[in-house]
Amino acid sequence: MLSFYRLFRYFGIKILFVDTMNGQKSAMNLDESWHTKDMKHTLIFETTIECDAKKLFDFHADTNNLPLITPQDTEVEIIALQTPLEQGNEATLKITKHTISFIWKLTFEIVDSPHLIVDVASRSPFKMFRHEHHFVAIDEKHSILRDKITFSLPLWPLSMIAVPLVKRDMKKMFKFRHAQTKAYLSKQSI
Numbered sequence: 631m632l633s634f635y636r637l638f639r640y641f642g643i644k645i646l647f648v649d650t651m652n653g654q655k656s657a658m659n660l661d662e663s664w665h666t667k668d669m670k671h672t673l674i675f676e677t678t679i680e681c682d683a684k685k686l687f688d689f690h691a692d693t694n695n696l697p698l699i700t701p702q703d704t705e706v707e708i709i710a711l712q713t714p715l716e717q718g719n720e721a722t723l724k725i726t727k728h729t730i731s732f733i734w735k736l737t738f739e740i741v742d743s744p745h746l747i748v749d750v751a752s753r754s755p756f757k758m759f760r761h762e763h764h765f766v767a768i769d770e771k772h773s774i775l776r777d778k779i780t781f782s783l784p785l786w787p788l789s790m791i792a793v794p795l796v797k798r799d800m801k802k803m804f805k806f807r808h809a810q811t812k813a814y815l816s817k818q819s820i
Contacts, residue, residue, distance in 0.1 A: 669786055670758065671793060673800055675777045677808040681815045683767040686775055687744035689815060690763050691715045698814055699807040703727060717741045721749075757784040775811060777804055 679686060689695055693711055700706050705726040712719040715738060723734040732755055740748035744765055751759035764776035779800060783789035 669790070669793075670780055670782045671797065673779045673797060673804075675779075675801075675804040675808060677775050677812055678768065679773055679775055679812045679815055680771060681773060681818070682744075682770055683765040683773040684744040685815065685818075686773050686811075687747070687765045689811065690747060690765070691741070691743070693721070695814075699810040701803055701806045704803070709733075715741055715747070755784075756781045757786070758782045775808060777807075779804075 691714075693708060693713070693715075696706055696708070707724040707726075708721070709724055710720070710722040712721070717738060717740060719738045719741075721736050721738075723736075725732055725734050733753060734751060735753035736749045736751045738747065739750050739760075740746055744767075746765070747763040749761050749763075758781060760780045762776075762778040762780075764774070764778065766774040766776060768774060781796070783792060783796065
């Protein structure tokens with residue numbers, strides 16, 4: 631029986647992916663990429679917040695603030711965390727969403743105050759998950775919170791059908807996180 635890969639290769643089919651969050655388009659030639667089994671997806675979320683970049687960085691570096699920006703349908707329990715936050719530190723979280731629990735282990739790959747925090751999951755529901763928290767100063771009283779998420783799902787290519795659901799869930803979660811961060815830090819600025 632002819633596999634999908636061979637069928638697509640035979641007809642020279644290309645797939646065009648459009649990420650609606652950042653408007654980037656990329657063509658994937660199935661003859662070159664279909665068999666890589668590592669389909670990565672990137673989402674970028676950006677919000678302007680009325681506070682300086684250092685305050686925004688400090689807010690995210692303090693894991694006690696995690697419950698403040700976690701949606702109500704999700705429970706996060708910190709099992710282990712090395713503090714203060716430094717490059718190479720590790721954290722273990724128990725995340726429960728809709729009665730389903732899983733352990734999330736991550737390493738802080740980059741901690742560059744007040745500009746960037748990058749955490750990479752070593753154990754999660756994802757095959758690969760990298761989260762970049764960018765804190766960009768606009769001026770002394772305003773900054774941009776930019777979250778860049780790069781992920782791939784396990785069980786590729788079967789998991790391709792779950793990608794739109796995962797993206798929708800992430801967009802909802804980060805919209806909430808950014809709104810909560812903005813509301814909290816706006817109160818602190820008064």
